Amino acid sequence: MTLQPVRGTKDHLFEEAQHFQWIKDVCAHQATLGGFRRIETPIFEFTEVFHRLGESSDIVTKETYTFEDRGGESITLRPEGTAPVVRAVISNGLTQKLPLKFFYAAPMFRYERPQKGRYRQFHQFGVEFMGADQPLVDVEVMALGYGTLKALGIEKKVTLKVNTLGDKHSRSSFTKALVDYLTPLKDQLSEDSKTRLAKNPLRILDSKSPQDQEILKGAPTLAQHLTPEAKSYFDQVVEGLDALEIPYEIDTKLVRGLDYYCHTAFEFVTEDLGSQGAVIAGGRYDGLCEDLGGPALPSVGWAMGIERAQLLSQLPEQEPQDCYVVPVEDGDFASAQRLVMELRREGLHAQMFYKGALKKQLKKIDQQGAAWALIYGETEREEGGVMARHLPSGKQEFVSLKDLPHVLRKGELQ
RNA sequence: GCGGGUGUAGCUCAGUUGGUUAGAGCGCCAGUUUGUGGCACUGGAGGUCGCCGGUUCAAUUCCGGUCACUCGCCCCA
Missing domain, CATH: 3.40.50.800 (Anticodon-binding domain)
Structure with a gap:
């Protein structure tokens, strides 16, 4: 066996390939029922598209496949799907026809250490609802995620976790309060969290280190820093989920590292995949379009790891017809x-x-x-x-x- | 990027306290006569014991490195 696939990549054969396609079909069907349209963007972008967004994120700084092409341009294989979709919206001047609802199913590339449910070339199915800033839109997007998992027969294996990151003001005042609280205690934090304190303080909240979690017990909470508007927004999201009878848990430690995220953040997580528990991850990213140089475009979306959904689901039996x-x-x-x-x-x-x-x-x-x-x-x-x-x-x-x-x-x- | 575990036929795995031709089940191929699959029986092919190096008279077995898989950490827009 000297001729192996590149580390972190795999071949999909026979039933596995069919299973993979079935998941994409089910997802696309669910999204189409909601009026989402398919979008196909290139597999690579100018490196800047990703770098402008994520200087504090390891995915951008350490995990991208970046290379110079023969024309001297710096090119990056996309590590995620949202930035390319927003870039396409800007490039094509689509912000005149809002709202926009897109879905995609596409390979993504991250130079990470492979594990179960984590590959260097992996595939995501994602939806983006752009140009709408109402809480009920967040609810619709989460409902679509739930409905899709249900259509795949795996909704009982996952839990929807929801949190709010607040608006810009809530977020910055909370981040400051958190840093002020933790800085004097810095020596007691884990090594990883010392780095996070400087680079990405909110990420300390979901640290797995018990000592970090102990210290956090006395920390300020985002709830204390929510503006009345942000609190009202989140209340409406939660009420919307209740009204649609979508089960969820509020998880105040669920965060997003990047600044353009605000308000609703959510994940459908499972216990069945070891440390790669997120099957769907999503949230509201009102600031992204502007960060890319476009107009304001309040948006919310999610992405599903297709390989992870595959590990949890089963391809329905089909009658042979050959x-x-x-x-x-x-x-x-x-x-x-x-x-x-x-x-x-x-x-x-x-x-x-x-x-x-x-x-x-x-x-x-x-x-x-x-x-x-x-x-x-x-x-x-x-x-x-x-x-x-x-x-x-x-x-x-x-x-x-x-x-x-x-x-x-x-x-x-x- | 860090730490642990694993690596023997296509697959799942045994085994060698270092010593001549490395095993099983499943799978595969052929046959059990002549136009009929699944079952059974008989026979057969298939492995440089992941790769490289070290120790040794001798290594698949011990040691080191490396690659891959796996678990945890990290990361997770």
Whole structure:
């Protein structure tokens, strides 16, 4: 095994590939029901698109795949989907037609240490609701997340955690209060949190270190610093979730590191994936568009880790519908191929093997999990039909070519 | 980026207290006669014991490094 895929990447084969596609289909269907439109953006952007947004984020500073192209431009493989969508909105002058509702399913790239549910090329399905600043929009977006998880059959394995980051004023006054509280206690903080204190203080709140959490017990809370408007906004979000009977927990330690995030932050998390528990993560990012140099564009969205959803879900069983035409003698292969093509023209799934004795072919067909073996030798040709063998039931009878499409579609004999 | 665990046939794993031809189950291939799969029986192919180096008369077995997977930390717009 010397020829391996690049670390942190994987091949999706057979059922796994189908499962993967099924998740994307289910997600796209749910989003489409809500009027979201598909958007496809390039797999890479000018590095600046990501760097302008995330100087304090490790994803941007340490985890991007960044390279200079042959024209000397600095290019970055997208590590997430929101910034490219907002960039596309600006580039295409779409801010005249608000609100905008987009969804995407696309590969993302982060140079991280691979783990279960964490790859260097991974895939996200995401939705963005842009140009609306009402609390009920946040509720709709979360409801879409919940509905999508339900459609995947995994809503019971996840918990919706919700928090508010407040508006700009709440946020900056809280951040300042937190830093003021923690700075004298700096020596007692974990090494990681000492760094966070300077770089990204809010991230100390979700530290896993017990000593950090102990210190935080006496810390100021965001609730104390919420402006009346921000508090009212969050109250309406919570009431909206109650009204739609979407189960949730308020988690005051759920934060976002970047400044353009405000108000609602949420995650659908699971206990089943070890330390990679977030299946869907999202929030309101009213400041992002301006940070990118565009107009104000209040927006909210989320992204689902498709691989993580895949680990939690199961591809529904599908009835086999394939059929194989089975030539008997060496001279029967050409006519068998003609029959295969005729069946395909009828819209049926048809194929054949191009070698092997009858017995051998039947064995392989059975292993493929196909529904039908259509034995087509000299006898059948003369009588204008096939010996149709239904593999799951083991029943077999002669069917005329005229009746064949009908029988195959029905999926059973008689 | 840091720490722990693992790495033997296509898959799941045994085994070697260092010593001649490394095993099982499943899977795969062929056959059990002649136009019929799943079951059974018989036979067969398939491994430089992850890779590189060290110790040793001798290493798949001990040691080091490396790569990969995995768990935790980190990160998680």
